[in-house]
Amino acid sequence: MNYRPSNPRKLNSEDISPLLFEIAQLFTPSTPIRLADLFAGRRRQINQLLEAVAEPGRHAFIYGERGVGKTSLSQILALIVPAGRQHVLHARKACIAADTFETIWLRFFKELRVHQNENGREVTKTLSEVYAGRDLEPDDIVREMRNFSANDIPIFVIDEFNEIRDDGRTAGLLANTMKALSDDGVAATIVIVGVGDSVAQLFAGHASIERCTEEVPMPRMSNDELSEIIDKRLATLGLTIEPDARWKIIILSRGLPTYVHRLGKHAASRAVTNLRRRICEEDVDVGIEEVLHGSFESLRTVYEKAIHSNQPGSLFKEILLACALSSADDTGYFTPAAVLGPFEKIRGRSMTIAQYRNHLAEFTTDKRSAILQRMGQERSYRYRFRDPAMLPYVLMKGITDGMVSEDAKGFLRFPEQGRLFDDMSN
Ligand SMILES: Nc1ncnc2c1ncn2[C@@H]1O[C@H](COP(=O)(O)OP(=O)(O)O)[C@@H](O)[C@H]1O
Ligand SMILES: [Mg+2]
Secondary structure (H helix, E strand, C coil): CCCCCCCCCCCCHHHHHHHHHHHHHHCCCCCCCCCHHHCCCCHHHHHHHHHHHHCCCCEEEEEECCCCCHHHHHHHHHHHCCCCCCEEEEEEEECCCCCCHHHHHHHHHCCCEEEEEECCEEEEEEHHHHHCCCCCCHHHHHHHHHCCCCCEEEEEEEECHHHCCCCCHHHHHHHHHHHHHHHHCCCCEEEEEEECCCHHHHCCCHHHHHHHEEEEEECCCCHHHHHHHHHHHHHHHCCEECHHHHHHHHHHHCCCHHHHHHHHHHHHHHHHHCCCCEECHHHHHHHHHHHHHCCCHHHHHHHHHHHCCCCCCCCHHHHHHHHHHCCCCCCCCECHHHHHHHHHHHHCCCCCHHHCHHHHHHHCCHHHCCCEEEECCCCCCEEEECCCCHHHHHHHHHHHCCCCCCCHHHHHCCCCHHHHHHHHHC
16 A cells, blocks of 8 residues: 655645546445455454364354445455465355255365376366366365365355245255364355344254354444544545544544545545645544435335424424444343433433333334334333434434433534434433
8 A cells, every 4th residue: 555655745636636546546435344454443353254264164143234334344354364385265155035955065166176097188167167067065065165275274254145045955954064174174164144133043953063163243343443443544645634524524424435435435535626735624524514405215214214204393203313322232222211311411401211111112113114123021121223324314303403402412523422422321
């Protein structure tokens, strides 16, 4: 990566379009990371995966909410294995609903070539041609995996596993495959990636393979990790950012890297367009408007339906904002009690849970586009946003619609805002 000097010259108008181009390449709100240099944080998860790759017969699961960076992690794994003189062979396939054990492996097999002797002639075929029209069983996979040379480090990533609709058949066959690979000490590593709160939820029957698999939970990103996303890109661009502006991007993103990319991209572009190397808070504010008006048709529709009301003074919008501000556990769930503090801040007076308990329940129904989902028993219900990407959206709407008072806005200011924000969510 080409880092610029720390004190670069002033920008002039010829700099704008090349810099905008570079910004668009570095901030990637809708594509997984492919370059190790641009990948931020996740040290723990990386170490876990490296262990799985290093140990013969060990495999891995990466699971978590949508948009937290699972695919990115699985992709850069190929680039960070300290392979030495060995060679990493990394293949990744994303599953669709109709996929099965056979269709997944045949897609991997399309990329693997074998030399065969046919009538005294050496011919090269893909493994998928070799297996065309034949059944494919765990034993076949094990046999082919054994054929890799000791110089190869093969990694097979099966992404979006949660999409498959087959009542656990594929999971069962994959479990048998992993078990057999493990019993044989075969070096190939299978990494299964998908949306889920636990491996058990993602992968039926995983209990039988617990001993030969590494479980890699992907929580939302920490503020430091989100900050690193910004730093790595700005260093490359030779730009800087005001502390308040940085904090606003981070706090609004709620641990979701996509939003850091979106807001960062808009804010950096605006600064550069105005011939500034330093991103200021106003750049982020304009960025928020642009993100809200941008590519979010589906979020917008769900949100509008969720807060719609013909009754003046209905509080659906305020309550939803309070939900977005309430503190949640690792899987995104919050209690009705956690909503009270933020709700009181928004309303500017004291409130009770009884004033919004029914609203929360209604948010889980189709009438309110099931914007929230609920778990647990009555009296100990917990709620979360069905789509985590909705959270930053609701927050940004709240700010641009003026629902966050000047006093409450303190949480967007650096550096005391950290505490104020915690106040709001306690
Ligand atoms: N460690 C990271 N550093 C920088 N950006 C990241 C990181 N992880 C994810 N992203 C960005 O976040 C977005 C979502 O990442 P992705 O890997 O597609 O998530 P998931 O597979 O969990 O849905 C993408 O735009 C990606 O560029
Ligand atoms: Mg993904």
